[in-house]
Amino acid sequence: MTKTLRQVGIDLQESEDNRALIEAIEGDNPDLTIRHLPGLIKLQAPGQIVINRQSVEAKLGREWETGEFQLAIVSYAGNFSEWDDDQIIVNWEH
Amino acid sequence: MTTVQPRAKKLPLKERYSLLTRDLDWEPSYVSRERLYPYTSYEGIKIHDWDGWTDPFRLTVDAYYKYQAEKDKRLYAVLDSFAQSQGHLSLSDASYLNAIKIFIQGVTPLEYAAHRHFAFLARYLEGPAPRFAALCQSVDELRHAQTQIHTISNYNKYYGGFHSWSKMHDRVWYLSVPKSLFDDAMTAGPFEFLISISFSFEYLLTNLLFVPFMSGASFNGDLPTMTFGFSAQSDESRHMTLGLEAIKFLLEQDEDNVPIIQDWIDKWFWRAYRMSALVAGMMDYMLPKPVMSWREAFELYFEDQMLGGLFPDLDFYGIKPPRHVDLAIGEKDHLGHQVYKILHNFSFAAAFTTSTPTDEHMAWLSEQYPSTFDRHYRPTWEKHRRIEAAGGRAFFQGLPQLCQVCQVPMAFTEPSDPTRISFRHSEYRGETFHTCSDGCKWIFDREPEKYVQAWLPVHQIYQGNCGGPTVPDVLNWYGIKEGDNGEYRGSADNTSWLEWHK
Amino acid sequence: MTVKALYDYTFPSADRAENFGDDQLVFVHWAGNPFFCSAAAFRAPKAIPFAEFIQTMVEPWAASDPDFDSAAVRNWRLFDQPLDTGDGGKTLLDLGVTHKALLSFDA
Numbered sequence: 001m002t003k004t005l006r007q008v009g010i011d012l013q014e015s016e017d018n019r020a021l022i023e024a025i026e027g028d029n030p031d032l033t034i035r036h037l038p039g040l041i042k043l044q045a046p047g048q049i050v051i052n053r054q055s056v057e058a059k060l061g062r063e064w065e066t067g068e069f070q071l072a073i074v075s076y077a078g079n080f081s082e083w084d085d086d087q088i089i090v091n092w093e094h
Numbered sequence: 095m096t097t098v099q100p101r102a103k104k105l106p107l108k109e110r111y112s113l114l115t116r117d118l119d120w121e122p123s124y125v126s127r128e129r130l131y132p133y134t135s136y137e138g139i140k141i142h143d144w145d146g147w148t149d150p151f152r153l154t155v156d157a158y159y160k161y162q163a164e165k166d167k168r169l170y171a172v173l174d175s176f177a178q179s180q181g182h183l184s185l186s187d188a189s190y191l192n193a194i195k196i197f198i199q200g201v202t203p204l205e206y207a208a209h210r211h212f213a214f215l216a217r218y219l220e221g222p223a224p225r226f227a228a229l230c231q232s233v234d235e236l237r238h239a240q241t242q243i244h245t246i247s248n249y250n251k252y253y254g255g256f257h258s259w260s261k262m263h264d265r266v267w268y269l270s271v272p273k274s275l276f277d278d279a280m281t282a283g284p285f286e287f288l289i290s291i292s293f294s295f296e297y298l299l300t301n302l303l304f305v306p307f308m309s310g311a312s313f314n315g316d317l318p319t320m321t322f323g324f325s326a327q328s329d330e331s332r333h334m335t336l337g338l339e340a341i342k343f344l345l346e347q348d349e350d351n352v353p354i355i356q357d358w359i360d361k362w363f364w365r366a367y368r369m370s371a372l373v374a375g376m377m378d379y380m381l382p383k384p385v386m387s388w389r390e391a392f393e394l395y396f397e398d399q400m401l402g403g404l405f406p407d408l409d410f411y412g413i414k415p416p417r418h419v420d421l422a423i424g425e426k427d428h429l430g431h432q433v434y435k436i437l438h439n440f441s442f443a444a445a446f447t448t449s450t451p452t453d454e455h456m457a458w459l460s461e462q463y464p465s466t467f468d469r470h471y472r473p474t475w476e477k478h479r480r481i482e483a484a485g486g487r488a489f490f491q492g493l494p495q496l497c498q499v500c501q502v503p504m505a506f507t508e509p510s511d512p513t514r515i516s517f518r519h520s521e522y523r524g525e526t527f528h529t530c531s532d533g534c535k536w537i538f539d540r541e542p543e544k545y546v547q548a549w550l551p552v553h554q555i556y557q558g559n560c561g562g563p564t565v566p567d568v569l570n571w572y573g574i575k576e577g578d579n580g581e582y583r584g585s586a587d588n589t590s591w592l593e594w595h596k
Numbered sequence: 597m598t599v600k601a602l603y604d605y606t607f608p609s610a611d612r613a614e615n616f617g618d619d620q621l622v623f624v625h626w627a628g629n630p631f632f633c634s635a636a637a638f639r640a641p642k643a644i645p646f647a648e649f650i651q652t653m654v655e656p657w658a659a660s661d662p663d664f665d666s667a668a669v670r671n672w673r674l675f676d677q678p679l680d681t682g683d684g685g686k687t688l689l690d691l692g693v694t695h696k697a698l699l700s701f702d703a
Contacts, residue, residue, distance in 0.1 A: 009399075070161050488661070546607075553611045
């Protein structure tokens with residue numbers, strides 16, 4: 001089954017901590033678009049968005065657990081198809 | 095760039111999650127499974143393998159409390175700072191707070207109701223993974239009720255309408271709209287509740303119900319509510335996930351579940367959409383600095399994200415977009431105006447105030463609703479302006495006709511003709527019941543045994559169950575006090591505001 | 597379709613006629629007037645003459661609209677059917693206006 005390329009989205013809180021997170025996500029997702037709204041940052045990409053712990057740690061300059069992503073997220077459009085110690089993936093299943 | 099040190103060996107997230115949730119479960123031996131879980135078969139839903147439920151967030155209790163405590167710390171720091179700096183004085187205007195009065199009266203009690211029912215699910219769902227997810231949501235919803243109360247309590251010191259929100263939720267006419275929705279959900283079975291609240295409310299319509307209040311807060315200087323919103327939203331992403339997981343799990347377990355789920359989606363989309371009408375009125379008319387129109391929010395959060403994003407995904411299971419969705423789409427240029435007319439007509443009996451829109455605001459409405467505002471709604475608002483210029487203020491001197499299902503005054507119009515009120519009715523056991531739309535009539539006709547029991551505020555007043563026959567009797571029974579109700583201009587809130595900003 | 601329940605789910609209706617004794621609920625709609633968000637709900641005696649119902653209950657409500665002119669009231673309908681109210685002397689019950697009926701008029 002071909003993966004559909006509908007837009008997947010994640011909305012993050014605009015905060016100091018999240019700057020590094022967003023830079024890391026941008027680095028790992030070349031087709032990512034970023035929109036700024038008051039207090040909110042909307043990320044969108046066709047098909048999927050991947051968050052890699054190692055990339056986030058590299059930008060943040062400290063250890064980071066994927067669980068911390070819970071503090072950043074506001075809303076999302078898609079499915080969390082994977083969430084383990086190293087990676088989070090949001091996409092549409094069908 | 096800092097070099098990252100290799101970390102100490104830890105149990106992988108997947109394994110920890112399994113050990114601390116699923117692996118703590120056991121097969122009952124002292125009682126039968128049916129006796130331990132008496133509610134999971136009567137709805138006709140078939141589950142073959144409860145282990146098919148996955149929780150992508152893989153939350154365990156220790157992680158849960160760690161992150162929630164951090165969120166609370168951040169929130170309360172902001173609440174303290176706002177109170178200490180007299181932040182309420184930098185709101186756009188005191189009239190903004192009418193939206194927040196509706197929020198604490200209408201939404202906060204629903205958070206508490208959700209807390210109770212998710213606690214019920216945390217006991218009575220048969221699988222350990224959904225039980226744990228429900229337990230986390232139960233604590234989340236209690237957190238939301240508590241944080242909303244704390245957030246909004248600061249305004250109670252200076253403005254009317256906030257003081258008796260819980261009592262008002264149980265008694266006041268416009269609050270029976272949200273209350274009856276949750277009562278309907280809580281009196282359904284566990285699977286219907288998951289589709290009604292976890293899916294329809296917390297996934298399908300959550301952005302439409304929630305984001306307008308939070309963005310409205312941000313645009314109007316309401317730092318505490320905005321911060322509460324962001325603080326709760328990260329919980330909401332888990333709730334959305336539970337909702338989506340619930341629906342997929344049920345659809346994947348047995349093909350026979352599909353038509354039952356479809357019916358529930360059809361019912362609950364419409365139920366929650368009708369309740370969201372209050373949000374439409376708020377967005378279009380009650381924010382001194384408006385964020386966006388209801389129309390725009392509906393297009394973005396529902397038509398694009400849900401009809402365009404989610405439903406194509408659910409099509410795989412044979413699920414179609416909700417019945418009557420075309421009616422909702424057809425109403426988007428009218429809903430906010432028709433609902434605010436209700437609130438404006440009746441705020442003498444409400445715990446908030448309303449006023450006729452200014453010229454500036456009407457110009458914004460013209461721009462946002464080019465095909466409807468000037469033609470259908472501006473003339474009436476201008477008539478109100480003329481009455482007020484002559485020193486009057488017109489209210490609806492009577493009680494409205496209510497819809498038996500959504501309980502909103504029947505102010506909605508025919509899809510084909512916005513100058514004609516939409517009237518529908520049904521007969522059941524020889525008695526007539528009125529509904530506002532094809533959507534509500536379908537819901538009534540499907541489960542009349544339920545809706546004939548509805549506690550309709552207007553009918554209860556006429557039965558003498560609301561404190562007495564006169565308006566002051568009823569307002570007293572409602573707990574509405576001098577300064578809470580009526581017209582905003584010249585009200586206690588307005589007078590205080592002008593005094594504080596001399 | 598009936599409600600799915602674990603037991604016999606039969607309950608009385610909250611607004612059944614007997615709860616109103618000799619009175620009943622009547623809804624009145626001023627057709628085509630957007631000044632009122634909706635029709636109004638009244639509790640009226642079943643035996644009230646129509647003209648008295650209009651004068652004592654409906655007109656005070658309709659006068660919320662400062663442009664209301666009682667002489668202009670015409671074309672009464674009972675649900676979708678024209679209602680001949682005659683000289684106003686017949687009672688609601690005589691006219692077939694029963695519990696929770698919907699009346700509409702133009703003005």
